[in-house]
Structure formats: structure tokens, C-alpha cells
Amino acid sequence: xxxxxxxxxSLAQAILPLFWSATGVWASEPNGPAANATNIFAPASxxxxxxxxxxxFVLIITGLIFAVVFALIVYCLVKFRDRATAAxxxxxxxxxxxxxELAWTVxxxxxxxxxxxxSARVIHAIQDAPEPPNAVDVTVIGHQYWWEFRYPKLGxxxxxxxxxxxxxxGHPTPTFMQLLSADTDHSFWVPEIAGKTDLVPNHPxxxxxxxxxxxxxxxxxxxxxxxxxxxxLLRVSVDSPADFAAWVQAQQKSAVxxxxxxxxxxxxxxxxxxxxxxxxxxxxxxxxGPDLTHLMSRATIAAGAxxxxxxxxxxxxxxxxxxxxxxxxxxxxxxxxxxxxxVSYMETLR
Amino acid sequence: xxSNVITIPGVQIEARPWVDELHxxxxxxxxxxxxxxxxxxxxxxxxxGGVEAIIIRIQLIHSHNNFVSPQVFNRMFTMHGxxxxxxxxxxLLFGFANYLVPLMIGARDMAFxxxxxxxxxxxxxxxxxxxxxxxxxxxxxxxxxxxxxxWWAYAPLGARAFSPGHSFDYWTLALLVxxxxxxxxxxxIIATVLCLRCPGMTLSRMPLxxxxxxxxxxxxxxxxxxxxxxxIMLLVDRYLGGxxxxxxxxxxxxxxxxxxxxxxxxxxxVLVIPAxxxxxxxxxxxxxKPIFGYPVMVAATVSIGFVSMSVWAHHMFTVGMNSYAxxxxxxxxxxVGVPTGIKIFNWIGTMWGGRIQFKTAMLFCIAFxxxxxxxxxxxxxxxxxxxxxxxxxxxxxxxxxxxxxVGGILFAMFGAFYYWYxxxxxxxxxxxxxxxxxxxxxxxxxxxxxxxHIPGLLGMPRRIYTYEPGRGWDTLNxxxxxxxxxxxxxxxVFVANLIISxxxxxxxxxxxxxxxxxxxSVSSPPPAYNFATVPTVASxxxxxxxxxxxxxxxxYE
Numbered sequence: 001x002x003x004x005x006x007x008x009x010s011l012a013q014a015i016l017p018l019f020w021s022a023t024g025v026w027a028s029e030p031n032g033p034a035a036n037a038t039n040i041f042a043p044a045s046x047x048x049x050x051x052x053x054x055x056x057f058v059l060i061i062t063g064l065i066f067a068v069v070f071a072l073i074v075y076c077l078v079k080f081r082d083r084a085t086a087a088x089x090x091x092x093x094x095x096x097x098x099x100x101e102l103a104w105t106v107x108x109x110x111x112x113x114x115x116x117x118x119s120a121r122v123i124h125a126i127q128d129a130p131e132p133p134n135a136v137d138v139t140v141i142g143h144q145y146w147w148e149f150r151y152p153k154l155g156x157x158x159x160x161x162x163x164x165x166x167x168x169x170g171h172p173t174p175t176f177m178q179l180l181s182a183d184t185d186h187s188f189w190v191p192e193i194a195g196k197t198d199l200v201p202n203h204p205x206x207x208x209x210x211x212x213x214x215x216x217x218x219x220x221x222x223x224x225x226x227x228x229x230x231x232x233l234l235r236v237s238v239d240s241p242a243d244f245a246a247w248v249q250a251q252q253k254s255a256v257x258x259x260x261x262x263x264x265x266x267x268x269x270x271x272x273x274x275x276x277x278x279x280x281x282x283x284x285x286x287x288x289g290p291d292l293t294h295l296m297s298r299a300t301i302a303a304g305a306x307x308x309x310x311x312x313x314x315x316x317x318x319x320x321x322x323x324x325x326x327x328x329x330x331x332x333x334x335x336x337x338x339x340x341x342x343v344s345y346m347e348t349l350r
Numbered sequence: 351x352x353s354n355v356i357t358i359p360g361v362q363i364e365a366r367p368w369v370d371e372l373h374x375x376x377x378x379x380x381x382x383x384x385x386x387x388x389x390x391x392x393x394x395x396x397x398x399g400g401v402e403a404i405i406i407r408i409q410l411i412h413s414h415n416n417f418v419s420p421q422v423f424n425r426m427f428t429m430h431g432x433x434x435x436x437x438x439x440x441x442l443l444f445g446f447a448n449y450l451v452p453l454m455i456g457a458r459d460m461a462f463x464x465x466x467x468x469x470x471x472x473x474x475x476x477x478x479x480x481x482x483x484x485x486x487x488x489x490x491x492x493x494x495x496x497x498x499x500x501w502w503a504y505a506p507l508g509a510r511a512f513s514p515g516h517s518f519d520y521w522t523l524a525l526l527v528x529x530x531x532x533x534x535x536x537x538x539i540i541a542t543v544l545c546l547r548c549p550g551m552t553l554s555r556m557p558l559x560x561x562x563x564x565x566x567x568x569x570x571x572x573x574x575x576x577x578x579x580x581x582i583m584l585l586v587d588r589y590l591g592g593x594x595x596x597x598x599x600x601x602x603x604x605x606x607x608x609x610x611x612x613x614x615x616x617x618x619x620v621l622v623i624p625a626x627x628x629x630x631x632x633x634x635x636x637x638x639k640p641i642f643g644y645p646v647m648v649a650a651t652v653s654i655g656f657v658s659m660s661v662w663a664h665h666m667f668t669v670g671m672n673s674y675a676x677x678x679x680x681x682x683x684x685x686v687g688v689p690t691g692i693k694i695f696n697w698i699g700t701m702w703g704g705r706i707q708f709k710t711a712m713l714f715c716i717a718f719x720x721x722x723x724x725x726x727x728x729x730x731x732x733x734x735x736x737x738x739x740x741x742x743x744x745x746x747x748x749x750x751x752x753x754x755x756v757g758g759i760l761f762a763m764f765g766a767f768y769y770w771y772x773x774x775x776x777x778x779x780x781x782x783x784x785x786x787x788x789x790x791x792x793x794x795x796x797x798x799x800x801x802x803h804i805p806g807l808l809g810m811p812r813r814i815y816t817y818e819p820g821r822g823w824d825t826l827n828x829x830x831x832x833x834x835x836x837x838x839x840x841x842x843v844f845v846a847n848l849i850i851s852x853x854x855x856x857x858x859x860x861x862x863x864x865x866x867x868x869x870x871s872v873s874s875p876p877p878a879y880n881f882a883t884v885p886t887v888a889s890x891x892x893x894x895x896x897x898x899x900x901x902x903x904x905x906y907e
Binding site for chain 2: 203222
């Protein structure tokens with residue numbers, strides 16, 4: 001397969017720009033360029049890359065089949081269309097041909113064998129890859145409409161924005177994830193990093209990735225999980241080793257204690273907030289909602305549905321259904337004073 | 351054969367009052383009337399399911415649209431999928447099978463006429479139950495009317511914790527009840543084909559239409575059973591404290607997936623094999639040649655039937671099966687492509703050297719060929735498991751299966767309407783409106799479902815009620831939605847054609863297409879008893895033998 005895939009690769013490289021332009025045309029929106037466009041043919045990680053290569057191989061073969069059969073049909077329609085000159089005469093009645101039937105049975109079988117072998121190789125390479133000892137471990141738990149990320153070796157709990165280190169060629173640091181679900185089925189999909197794997201209750205799954213370039217990669221829940229399936233967005237931040245180390249260090253700290261916002265903290269702890277949310281170092285240790293210990297280190301709230309700004313945060317606490325109708329966080333009916341106090345408190349959670 | 355069409359002199363049938371006429375229709379056990387009832391109820395639900403699709407497409411026309419709430423959107427795609435599969439596609443195919451199988455094999459009715467009526471009314475009751483959820487589903491819990499768990503209702507979304515109230519029960523009961531109807535019809539088709547063929551019609555002389563419907567009926571029996579079992583288990587979970595699929599009490603979500611897809615994937619072939627049957631009757635007649643490779647076509651169909659029973663878990667490549675299971679289902683899925691490919695080649699072989707007449711029925715079958723070819727090829731892409739890890743659950747899949755069900759099955763069905771409507775009503779459908787219908791639907795179809803592949807490649811998952819701007823999906827979704835409107839207009843043209851032609855169409859006569867199977871030997875519409883004297887056949891094309899006594903088929907078979 002090695003030699004075959006190298007010739008295929010050169011073929012693929014000739015065709016790749018076609019796909020880029022075909023899929024890239026749509027990346028330009030009327031209101032400005034789509035900075036956040038994702039594309040399965042722009043892989044940034046080994047699993048996504050081997051899938052993209054296999055995909056191009058399959059696309060070439062199926063494309064050739066299509067071209068041949070399409071041409072046959074068109075030729076047939078043009079050549080054998082009803083002509084006035086032949087009016088009334090029936091054409092020669094042909095019932096079949098064993099040789100021809102044999103040919104168009106055997107050739108497809110051979111194509112199937114080739115496609116299967118190519119697929120099986122990639123299945124094995126991705127699914128059965130051993131976990132190296134220096135891999136970063138993450139436990140991903142799907143909840144109705146948000147993601148919980150736990151780093152068991154590092155003692156970190158966070159939500160919705162996954163931070164992982166870039167995997168440099170000389171020093172590979174892949175990330176291996178265990179996928180769990182707290183309620184319904186979900187699916188972890190960041191197209192440029194890997195194919196998707198479902199998070200199924202009572203059925204732990206695994207997947208891994210080793211992104212080769214830093215940056216922000218977008219994805220979202222792909223398995224219908226309930227009312228707000230559409231706004232269960234995913235952000236994967238691939239950090240340089242230094243940035244990742246700094247992020248880990250910051251996340252490992254307890255929550256900032258700031259006496260100027262003690263009033264807001266009292267609001268948080270005397271309402272139902274603390275039943276669902278955890279803030280380390282305080283009495284709040286609920287696990288139904290995202291951990292808020294380092295809320296302000298995240299760029300978005302509501303599983304990516306809104307930017308983490310003061311106005312959005314205040315509106316979210318006041319009435320979560322403004323961003324996500326049907327989400328499970330209730331509106332707490334706080335007075336304006338309490339609302340301002342609790343938002344001020346949350347804004348100290350860096 | 352024309353001796354089989356008799357008029358009874360001296361017998362005058364008086365026009366009955368409409369109440370009597372209605373009573374006749376509601377209590378009928380005539381396979382032709384039941385066939386038409388199936389078709390009419392399917393057309394009604396085609397329009398309803400189409401309206402749901404239009405609501406979905408308006409909501410997705412641009413990012414952050416607020417046309418409907420997420421709750422309503424989720425109900426719409428659930429109802430759309432359930433309606434189109436169970437209450438449009440299956441009844442349409444059963445309707446044509448009911449109407450045509452006895453006529454084609456020279457029988458006077460189905461083997462069990464009363465079971466036939468019971469089956470139709472069970473299916474129709476199922477559809478009514480599903481739609482009654484809009485009225486009765488809200489129940490005590492304020493939990494929403496109409497089911498919203500998706501048409502495959504993955505556990506544990508169907509558990510009471512996630513689907514409180516009764517709307518989801520209506521979904522379960524609808525599938526349960528209509529499933530019994532489907533099994534009744536399947537038993538009936540099998541018994542009819544095996545026991546009621548006219549003298550001379552050996553299995554190897556049966557029209558392909560009857561063969562393919564026999565295979566379809568056998569599959570229905572095998573695959574509806576696990577679906578029915580799963581619905582009963584779900585009801586046990588919901589009302590008797592069972593834990594088959596209740597994951598919070600240790601039940602298995604994956605078990606439901608297996609149960610559902612061992613029904614759900616063969617179901618695709620249950621739907622597409624009758625579409626093959628339409629194409630296998632229409633393409634030869636409008637190419638003026640017999641079907642190419644009849645025995646191979648039968649063998650290919652039977653092997654599709656067998657192999658398609660072992661491919662179900664290709665819907666589950668992302669669920670976390672091990673690499674061996676994934677490889678197994680990859681090879682079986684790709685293997686189905688072989689007999690399917692053989693069928694496409696044989697249809698081309700049929701047209702090759704023929705004299706192709708581009709009537710509307712034929713146009714739909716040609717478009718079916720193109721689109722089914724493409725649908726098969728995108729299916730092969732998804733059988734390549736790693737590729738599927740990207741494509742699965744994305745809009746690429748939605749595009750793929752609409753290519754199968756609309757581009758393949760529905761196009762072939764439209765072909766069947768244009769081909770057999772004259773037989774059923776005695777009037778020709780307008781070719782002029784037919785061409786409008788064809789071209790509008792073709793353009794709309796490709797704007798919608800060809801374009802829809804691309805957002806999938808760009809990472810757009812299915813079943814989302816809205817999406818973020820700046821992902822590169824807006825323009826594409828706008829085109830897709832415009833295509834949906836064009837298809838809706840085409841459907842209106844089609845319905846108008848059905849109605850106008852019923853009253854004003856040109857009289858059809860017995861055999862408007864100069865065709866070769868037995869249904870064209872009787873009057874249009876056929877008399878209640880079908881054949882005054884049971885015909886005797888000597889080849890696969892009895893009417894060809896009759897029209898060409900100097901060169902009959904029976905000499906070569």
C-alpha cells in the first residue's frame with residue numbers, strides 16, 4: 001500500500017486544490033470572509049490527515065466510476081433515442097449476455113476489495129493506535145448542551161473550551177480522550193482535528209488527536225441530544241507548549257478571593273447557583289453545570305453560544321433562554337442589585 | 351389476451367348516491383381500490399411531510415433565524431422523517447404493489463383480501479395516531495405536543511426522563527400499529543405471488559415487478575419484527591418500569607441502536623427495491639426492448655436482500671465499535687454496491703440498442719438512474735469507515751439519503767405514476783404538465799440535495815435548528831432552501847396534473863404504451879374481477895407474444 005499511496009498522494013495533491021476551491025468558494029460570506037470556516041479537507045492533525053488522504057482516494061475512484069457510467073448513460077440516450085426514421089419498427093430484441101454480466105460483476109468486486117483494504121488500514125491506524133506515556137489525558141463528559149473537560153493527571157476541571165498542547169514532530173504530545181455522557185448521546189466533532197466519536201451513556205469511548213499547528217479549532221456536538229443540540233458548540237484551543245503550561249498552572253489554582261465582591265459571592269452561595277456549579281475554594285460544589293472556578297479564562301459562555309462579555313454574562317444569568325431557549329439553567333429571578341453583585345463576583349473568577 | 355376483457359351486455363350499473371359510493375370505498379376488499387387508498391393516503395401525507403420540510407428549510411435559510419423555536423424545529427424534523435418513511439414511502443409502494451401484482455400475474459385479487467383491508471386501515475390508523483399527538487400529546491406535563499426525539503429516537507431520548515408526557519407514546523404506537531399493517535401486507539404479497547400465478551407463469555416468467563416485490567415483502571417480514579419488538583420494549587420501559595434502554599438505570603443505549611438499524615437499514619432496501627421494480631418495467635417499454643439479463647436482475651435483487659441484512663451497523667461507525675466490527679460492516683456495505691451496480695448496468699444494457707422514447711415516465715426513470723448512481727457512490731464513501739467518521743451525522747449524510755429516497759425512490763415513483771395512472775383511471779396524465787413537473791422537480795432537487803453535500807464537508811451537523819454566522823454555511827443553506835421551494839412548486843404541478851387529468855385527460859385505452867405485461871390486456875380501469883377468464887402465458891412478455899405471433903419470446907426462453 002505504501003507505494004500505491006505515494007502515487008495516489010501525488011494524484012491527490014493535484015486534485016486537492018480543486019476541493020479547496022470548491023469548498024472554499026462558500027467560505028466567503030456576504031458580510032465578510034468566514035474566518036471560522038471549517039473543512040474536512042484542511043486537516044491539522046494525524047487522524048484528520050489520514051482520513052482526508054483516504055477520502056481523496058475514495059473520491060477519485062468513485063469519481064472515475066461516475067464518469068464512466070455517466071458517459072455510458074449519456075451516450076446511450078443520445079445514440080439510441082427514438083428517431084422518426086425508425087418509426088414503427090421494433091429494435092432487435094436482446095435478452096442478455098453472460099460474458100458482459102460476468103465482466104460487470106467481477107470489476108466492481110475488485111474495486112470493492114481495493115477500497116476495503118485501503119479503509120481497513122486507516123481504521124486500524126486510527127482506532128488501534130497505542131497511547132504513548134507522555135500523552136495528555138482528558139475525560140470528556142457530554143451534558144445536555146455543554147461539554148465538561150477533566151484532566152485527571154493535572155487536576156483540572158473546565159468546560160466547553162478544550163486546551164491541548166501542539167504536537168511537534170520532534171516532541172509528539174498527543175491528547176487521548178475518554179468520552180462519557182451524563183445524559184443523552186452526544187458526539188465530539190472538530191472536523192479539522194479528527195473524525196467524530198459519540199459520547200454514549202454507559203458506553204465509554206476513546207479518541208485521540210495530535211494537532212500539528214496552534215490555533216483555535218471549532219466544532220460542535222454532532223449527535224442530536226435534545227432541544228439545544230444546535231448550541232452545544234466546541235472550541236479546541238491548540239496551544240504552544242509554553243502557553244499550555246501557563247494555562248495549566250492558572251487552572252490548577254483555587255478561585256480568586258476578592259473581598260470587594262463578597263456581596264456577589266453571598267448571592268451565589270445563598271441561591272440555587274451553587275447546587276449546579278462548582279467554584280473551588282468555596283462551598284459551591286455542584287456538578288450539573290460547568291465549573292466556574294476560572295470562568296473568565298474562557299472566551300465564551302453558554303457552550304459557545306455567546307461571547308464572554310459583561311453584558312452577555314449579565315443577560316445570561318438573568319435569563320438564559322435569551323441565548324438558549326430550552327437550556328437547563330433556570331432564570332433565578334434575581335433583583336437588579338443581586339444580579340449586578342453576582343456578575344461582578346463572577347468577573348473576578350479569572 | 352384481449353379476449354380476457356369482456357363487457358357484460360345488458361348489465362347497467364346505475365350511479366349510486368355518494369354515501370353508498372363512500373361506503374363502498376371504506377369497506378372495500380378489492381386490491382385495486384385498496385391500492386388506490388394506499389396511494390391517496392400517501393399523497394396526503396407527502397404534502398404534510400413536505401410542509402414540515404419547508405418549515406425546516408425556512409428556519410435554516412440564514413444563520414440565527416427565528417422563524418420557529420428550537421422545540422418546534424425538533425418536532426418538525428422528527429415528524430418529517432417519520433411521516434416520509436412510514437406514511438408516505440411505504441404506503442405508496444404497498445399501494446402500487448397491491449394494485450399491480452395481481453394484475454401482472456393474472457390473479458383476480460390478493461390471496462387474503464380481508465387481511466389486505468385490515469393492513470391498510472392499520473397503517474392509516476398508525477398515521478392518524480402519529481398526527482393525533484399534535485392534539486393529544488401535550489398531556490399533563492406541558493411537555494410539548496408531537497414527538498421530538500428524531501425519527502430514529504436514540505435511547506435514552508425516548509426514556510420518560512427526556513420525553514415526558516405522551517407525545518412520544520404516539521410515535522411508539524404509530525410505528526407499532528402501522529408495523530402490524532406492513533407485516534400483513536407483506537404476508538399477503540408473498541402468498542399472492544407464490545400461490546396465485548396464472549397457468550404458465552413459472553417463477554422464471556414472472557414480471558420483474560412481481561419478483562422484486564416478493565423480495566421486498568420477505569424483507570419487510572424480517573425487518574419490521576425487530577422494530578416492533580423494540581417498540582414493545584420501549585413501552586415496557588416507559589410504563590412497566592423496565593430498563594432495556596433506560597441508561598440511568600443501567601440500560602443500554604447501544605442496544606436500541608442495533609434494534610433500530612437492523613430494521614432501519616434493510617428498510618432502505620425495502621423502499622428502493624420496489625423503485626427498482628418500477629424502473630425495471632418502465633425502462634424496457636420505453637426502450638422497446640426486453641429487460642437485459644432477467645435472471646441476473648433477479649439474482650442481484652435476492653442478493654441485495656440477503657446482504658442488506660448484514661450492513662445495519664454502518665449507521666453506527668461513530669458509536670465506538672471495535673476496529674474488527676467496523677471493518678466487517680465496511681466490507682458488507684461495500685459488497686451491497688456490487689449487485690446494485692449490476693442492476694444499473696443492466697438497465698443501461700436494456701436501453702443500449704433500443705429506441706428510447708422520452709415520455710415523462712421515462713424521463714423520471716432516467717433521472718432515477720443518474721441520481722441513484724450518485725447516491726450509491728456517496729454511500730460507498732460512507733462505507734469507507736474513516737471517511738464516515740467525518741461524514742456521519744453531518745449534512746453530507748442528509749444529502750446522501752435524500753439522494754436515495756427522493757432522487758432514487760421518489761423519482762421512480764413519479765415515473766410509476768405517469769406510467770400506470772392511465773391504467774388506474776382510464777385517463778392519460780398530461781405530458782405537458784408532466785414535463786413541467788419533471789424539469790422543475792429536477793432543478794429543485796439538485797439545488798437542494800446536490801448543494802447540501804457541501805455544508806457537510808464544511809462541518810455542519812444535521813438536526814441543528816440554527817447555526818453560527820461565519821462558518822461558511824449561509825449561502826449554501828440559502829440555495830438549498832430555494833431548491834426546496836422549487837420542489838414544492840413541482841409537487842403542486844403534479845397534484846394539479848393528477849386532478850385535471852382525472853377529469854379532462856385523454857382516454858387511455860387498454861394499452862397506451864404498447865407494453866407487454868398482463869395488466870395492459872384488461873380495460874382501464876380494470877373490472878373488479880380483473881380477468882374474465884384466467885389467462886395462460888408462455889413467456890415473460892405475454893403481450894409481446896400476442897402482438898408478434900411470428901416472433902414470440904417463448905421461442906427464446
